[in-house]
Amino acid sequence: MQENKKNVAIEVNDLVTHYGPRKILDGINLTVSEGEIMIIMGGSGSGKSTLLRYLLGLGIPTSGSIKLLGKDITKLNANEMFELRKNMGVAFQGGALLSSMTIGENVKLPLREHTELNEKTMDIMARMKLEVVNLGGFEELMPSELSGGMIKRAAVARAIVMDPKLMFFDEPSAGLDPVVSAELDDLILRLRDAMNMTIVVVTHELDSAFKIADRITVLDRGHILMSDTVEEIKNSDNERIQSLLNRRPSNDMINADEYLSRLTGM
Amino acid sequence: MSESIIHRFLNYIEIVGSLTVKLAEGAGYYFALLIESLAWIIVGPFYKQPVRIPSIFSQMMTIGIAACPIVFILSFSIGVMLAIQMIYNLKTFGAESQVVVGVALSITREFAPLITGILIAGRTGSALAAKLGTMQVNQEIDALRVMGINPVRYLVSPALLAMLIMVPILTFFSDIAGLLGGALYTGVEIGLSFSAYVDRTIAALMVGDIMQGLFKSLVFALIITLVGASNGFSVTGGAEGVGKATTRSVVLSISFIVIADMIFTYFLNR
Amino acid sequence: MKINIQQDDNYTTIGLDGAVDLSSSSDARKNIIEVLKENKNILIDLSLVSYIDSSGVASLVEGYQIAKKQSLKFGLFGVSDAAMSVLKLARLDQVFPIYNSKDEYEKEDV
Numbered sequence: 001m002q003e004n005k006k007n008v009a010i011e012v013n014d015l016v017t018h019y020g021p022r023k024i025l026d027g028i029n030l031t032v033s034e035g036e037i038m039i040i041m042g043g044s045g046s047g048k049s050t051l052l053r054y055l056l057g058l059g060i061p062t063s064g065s066i067k068l069l070g071k072d073i074t075k076l077n078a079n080e081m082f083e084l085r086k087n088m089g090v091a092f093q094g095g096a097l098l099s100s101m102t103i104g105e106n107v108k109l110p111l112r113e114h115t116e117l118n119e120k121t122m123d124i125m126a127r128m129k130l131e132v133v134n135l136g137g138f139e140e141l142m143p144s145e146l147s148g149g150m151i152k153r154a155a156v157a158r159a160i161v162m163d164p165k166l167m168f169f170d171e172p173s174a175g176l177d178p179v180v181s182a183e184l185d186d187l188i189l190r191l192r193d194a195m196n197m198t199i200v201v202v203t204h205e206l207d208s209a210f211k212i213a214d215r216i217t218v219l220d221r222g223h224i225l226m227s228d229t230v231e232e233i234k235n236s237d238n239e240r241i242q243s244l245l246n247r248r249p250s251n252d253m254i255n256a257d258e259y260l261s262r263l264t265g266m
Numbered sequence: 267m268s269e270s271i272i273h274r275f276l277n278y279i280e281i282v283g284s285l286t287v288k289l290a291e292g293a294g295y296y297f298a299l300l301i302e303s304l305a306w307i308i309v310g311p312f313y314k315q316p317v318r319i320p321s322i323f324s325q326m327m328t329i330g331i332a333a334c335p336i337v338f339i340l341s342f343s344i345g346v347m348l349a350i351q352m353i354y355n356l357k358t359f360g361a362e363s364q365v366v367v368g369v370a371l372s373i374t375r376e377f378a379p380l381i382t383g384i385l386i387a388g389r390t391g392s393a394l395a396a397k398l399g400t401m402q403v404n405q406e407i408d409a410l411r412v413m414g415i416n417p418v419r420y421l422v423s424p425a426l427l428a429m430l431i432m433v434p435i436l437t438f439f440s441d442i443a444g445l446l447g448g449a450l451y452t453g454v455e456i457g458l459s460f461s462a463y464v465d466r467t468i469a470a471l472m473v474g475d476i477m478q479g480l481f482k483s484l485v486f487a488l489i490i491t492l493v494g495a496s497n498g499f500s501v502t503g504g505a506e507g508v509g510k511a512t513t514r515s516v517v518l519s520i521s522f523i524v525i526a527d528m529i530f531t532y533f534l535n536r
Numbered sequence: 537m538k539i540n541i542q543q544d545d546n547y548t549t550i551g552l553d554g555a556v557d558l559s560s561s562s563d564a565r566k567n568i569i570e571v572l573k574e575n576k577n578i579l580i581d582l583s584l585v586s587y588i589d590s591s592g593v594a595s596l597v598e599g600y601q602i603a604k605k606q607s608l609k610f611g612l613f614g615v616s617d618a619a620m621s622v623l624k625l626a627r628l629d630q631v632f633p634i635y636n637s638k639d640e641y642e643k644e645d646v
Contacts, residue, residue, distance in 0.1 A: 056408075056412050057412070058408060058411060058412070079313065081414075082313075082315070082414050085412060085413065085414035086414055088412060090409065090412045090413075092405045092408065092409055093405070094404060094405060096404055096405040096406050096408065096409035097406075097409075098401075098406055098409075098410075099400075099401075099404070099406070109413065109415070110413050110414075110415075113315070113413070113414070113415050114414065114558075115558050115591070116562070117558065117561070117562060117591055118562055118565065120598055121561065121562070121565060121591055121594045121595060121598065122594075124594035124597050124598055125590045125591055125594045128590055128593065128594060128597070128626045128628075129590070129626075131626050131627065132625055132626050155409075158413075161590070162558070163589040163590050190625060191625070193621065194621040194622060194624060194625040195621070195622065195625070
């Protein structure tokens with residue numbers, strides 16, 4: 001019973017987006033409950049990164065609505081969006097730390113910009129977050145002095161420094177060795193458990209997805225194929241989901257006429 | 267046959283049309299960027315999103331103080347060069363001693379702002395484009411946006427303010443360096459003493475001459491910042507894109523500076 | 537957030553009441569530091585705290601470090617499960633002296 005009472009943190013309705021004249025996302029419907037870990041999966045070109053950009057409010061959709069914490073970000077004004085962003089944390093694929101600042105200054109940046117806390121408090125908060133991601137003592141280093149995995153973790157520290165309610169991860173395990181990648185998975189689980197964060201992870205790593213997901217949404221060519229629990233996804237008889245799970249290249253039937261016209265351009 | 271001529275003609279029209287649209291789009295973007303960065307400077311504090319003073323100062327250091335030696339060397343050389351040319355030209359009229367007036371007016375009204383503008387376009391405008399471009403490629407701009415830190419307020423406004431302060435100051439510095447160059451060469455060539463040169467320069471120059479140069483330099487500062495920033499923000503396609511944007515920003519800024527200079531000179535001397 | 541300060545024989549209790557977050561934690565910090573400046577042992581009562589975020593925890597960390605330097609007794613009391621999980625995330629549950637009751641705090645020496 002308790003499950004049903006959970007508040008909805010993210011609600012996407014009939015989202016349609018274009019890149020130039022090309023339709024990228026078509027009729028996306030998605031809900032994520034408070035404290036849930038939702039994995040968005042799909043092959044390259046499936047639109048999963050695009051969906052994330054729109055969830056972050058970095059693009060203006062053609063139609064549809066995106067509600068974060070009950071507020072439709074397609075209709076918010078700049079000031080309301082500014083307030084909402086204080087409750088969102090994002091860990092980008094490459095970390096996206098500002099290369100001109102030390103790790104500590106990077107982590108402190110949101111605090112500096114959004115709060116009037118005492119410098120000492122900000123220092124301690126930043127160091128606490130760096131401890132959470134196992135980077136204690138690294139605050140004086142520049143991003144260029146860190147390895148890829150460390151940069152990703154520092155980016156997580158920066159993303160959680162304001163204690164956000166929503167957390168987004170873009171390909172957290174891409175380019176990392178399996179051990180570091182497993183550590184990040186654990187970190188995601190710990191964050192959810194300790195702070196009841198709602199977490200959206202975009203990834204194509206199956207192992208990591210199965211380990212941390214409450215539910216998985218599978219995207220394919222701009223459509224949602226399925227949005228369900230790990231078990232249901234694993235047992236799905238949808239051919240494209242199975243080929244994604246079994247890492248099989250998709251072997252669609254070829255339409256001879258269409259294929260010929262694609263090749264010749266006529 | 268005639269059909270193909272008409273076809274070609276239409277093609278040209280289309281090219282001209284799309285160029286005009288691009289130009290208007292570009293101008294519109296520069297203008298919007300200008301308005302937005304100025305707006306943040308003025309209203310930012312009321313929305314608890316001020317433009318940070320320390321970041322303005324650090325920009326001023328890199329734009330201004332670090333550029334002093336090169337501005338001095340170039341302006342000094344221009345001063346010497348002008349003196350050489352003018353003495354050579356004025357000799358024909360036997361009016362070598364008028365070189366002081368010629369150098370003073372050319373330097374303050376024309377060469378100091380122009381050479382400073384071109385130098386800063388190459389130094390700071392390109393650096394701004396490269397910095398913003400790299401940040402765009404590394405998703406740092408996106409990261410700022412999702413953190414609720416407006417990239418224009420955080421990156422462009424401080425640069426714009428620093429440029430508006432430093433470029434006129436550098437131009438004034440360039441005035442002095444150029445006049446010094448002229449004085450030294452004139453002293454050696456026609457034996458005019460340094461103090462006499464200074465006296466005559468002061469007598470020849472009016473405040474308006476210097477102000478004209480400084481006003482131009484303000485406009486150049488705007489051009490360099492806006493062209494550099496908008497080229498940086500619009501980078502796509504990785505490291506190669508950053509390189510292209512950097513080059514484009516330098517070429518565009520210098521072109522705009524020279525054209526703007528011509529237009530201003532025309533109107534300011536009517 | 538409200539702050540209740542209560543003097544006992546040899547220690548001061550600072551009771552935090554409500555949400556200790558970005559907007560209120562500097563207030564908590566100021567009070568903690570003031571009590572420590574008067575060279576008094578300190579017990580922070582968190583039993584009425586509805587929510588505490590990292591800025592609140594950071595203020596506690598700073599207070600504890602100051603207390604340690606001055607050899608004063610510092611303790612937390614009434615830590616809720618939610619607050620505990622925030623502490624645990626940064627492994628601070630192993631650092632802070634956490635007491636289940638006031639008696640326990642009173643009996644223990646520095």
